[in-house]
Amino acid sequence: MQQGVELMLYGMGTVFTFLALLIVATTCMSIVVRRFVKPEPLPAKLVHRQPVDENDEQLVAIIGAAIHKYRSRNK
Amino acid sequence: MDKLLALWFDSGIYQMAPGQLVMILVGLALLYLAINRGFEPLLLVPIGFGGILANIPGAGLAFSAVENAIYSADPVVLSALAEVLNLTSWETGKDIYYAYESSAAAAHVGAEQVATDNGFMNGMLYNFYTVAIASGAAPLIIFMGVGAMTDFGPLLANPKTLFLGAAAQFGIFATVLGAVGLTALGVMDFSLADAAAIGIIGGADGPTAIYVASILAPDLLGAIAVAAYSYMALVPMIQPPIMRALTTEKERRIEMVQLRPVSKAEKICFPLVLLILVALFLPSAAPLLGMFCLGNLMRECGVVDRLSDTTQNALINITTIFLGLSVGSKLSADKFLDVNTLGILLLGVVAFGIGTACGVLMAKLMNRYSSTPINPLIGSAGVSAVPMAARVSNKVGLEANPHNFLLMHAMGPNVAGVIGSAVAAGVMISLVGG
DSSP: OHHHHHHHHHHHHHHHHHHHHHHHHHHHHHHHHHHHSOOOOHHHHHHHOOOOGGGHHHHHHHHHHHHHHHHHHTO | OHHHHHHHHHSHHHHOOHHHHHHHHHHHHHHHHHHHHOSSHHHHHHHHHHHHHHTOTTTOTTSOHHHHHHHHTOHHHHHHHHHHTTOOOOOSHHHHHHHHHHSOHHHHHHHHHHHHHTTOOOOHHHHHHIIIIITSHHHHHHHHHHHHHOOOHHHHHSGGGHHHHHHTTHHHHHHHHHHHHHHHTTSSOOOHHHHHHHHGGGGOOHHHHHHHHHHHOGGGHHHHHHHHHHHHHHHHHHHHHHHHHHSOHHHHTOOOOOOOOOOHHHHHHHHHHHHHHHHHHOGGGHHHHHHHHHHHHHHHHSSOHHHHHHIIIIIHHHHHHHHHHHHHHTOOHHHHSSHHHHHHHHHHHHHHHHHHHHHHHHHHHHHHHOSSOOOGGGGGGGGOOTTHHHHHHHHHHHHHOTTOOOHHHHHHHHHHHHHHHHHHHHHHIIIIIO
16 A cells, blocks of 8 residues: 555656656747747748649639539539 | 267367356457447457457467467376476376476476477467567557657647646556555455556556556456557547536636647657657656657658658558457456456546546646636546547537637647656556566
8 A cells, every 4th residue: 555655656746747847848949949940931832833824724614514513413 | 989089079169168258258249349339449359359369279379388288288298397397296287387387497498398399389379479569569669650640739839738648647546546455455456566557547548558567467468458448449438527527617618729830840859859858867668758759750850751651550550450469369268257357447447537537627727827728628638548538628628619629729638648658657667667
């Protein structure tokens, strides 16, 4: 019984201490990383994607056909 | 006629012991739960089938070569074994088996040699168990896969949810105390190592439970693994009543602030920070958390997508098959059909309940003192069981407030629970096993 209580105290103590340390370490790491690493240029990728003109008519035709089919199915 | 008799004596029906029949029925029940009820089918199908295979009479699939030699009851082999073990008087194979169990290392080697010389071999499931679980390999490989499937983003956005993962581990230690208490009262018979292995069920983490049980209490491994995986499947039924009982309607409606975006660099650094802390403060948790960090680093670093893909799919699936069969091999009648198994099943559900309750109470406490609101429902996700427990938090939250999506907020404590139970496992192994 004594051993069980001891195990519980030491165990919970270690778990809390370790995770508290992890919180401190993670927070420090996040602060350092955010200061020194510049945020990824996310929107840059989107700019490159210009719709290609020649496909437009084809695309319109395909979408039109799909809408038509959907409507006729859901009458 | 002699030939017919020989065939009859060799048949399963003749050799079937009542215990084996019951265990085959238990295996079939596990298969039913897995196939028809969808209880953790990925594990319970191989475990249930392994349990049936292990109890096929006369096949000896779960036995070592020496055990197979003893159970064959061939007088020539038995006397050879008795000679190696320095046993002067013996009546049945049982006497020889006990002598083998208590003999020194040199006699063990001798007995193994006698069995091999007489053409006895380790059973198939025994070999799987030796390679997959006794070596510690399979649970660790699965933990690497879990690491590769885990996204630490929500945790990094709100690191204080790690405390919820810590609080929920109280279930583990309360159960250890319960098991020790039951032994002190004379109801059950568990050693401290057994109690520690049973408590880990409350961590709601299959691979961790199997890893700890294989080190601290290999005899109870079958029951512990079955309890751990069954209760993980029962999380959506066990948790909500506890969560509702401990929170008010108003608390359940609390909406949490949007999590900040987490950069890729932070996600890459996190497993390394965790690994350094483990190396500095808790080396006994290094096998579990080391493999976990490796898996997570492979996922986040983005340059080894092939390895990450293999770890989270092919490798974890292959390992699961052998892990399940090996656990099944431990479902033998003499170990499983015991009042202690009932105790394990009972203590396991208590562990789950206490862990859930402590997580919720911790979240209530943090809500009182924190600058940003915290919904107490995410506390219950601290018992790992990824991602089921987080989904339960989300579902109970939606019942109170249909516009409140807690899933991402609950994933933080959920993965914190995985780290927490691995830390608890490390503490148990170093305090009890060492």
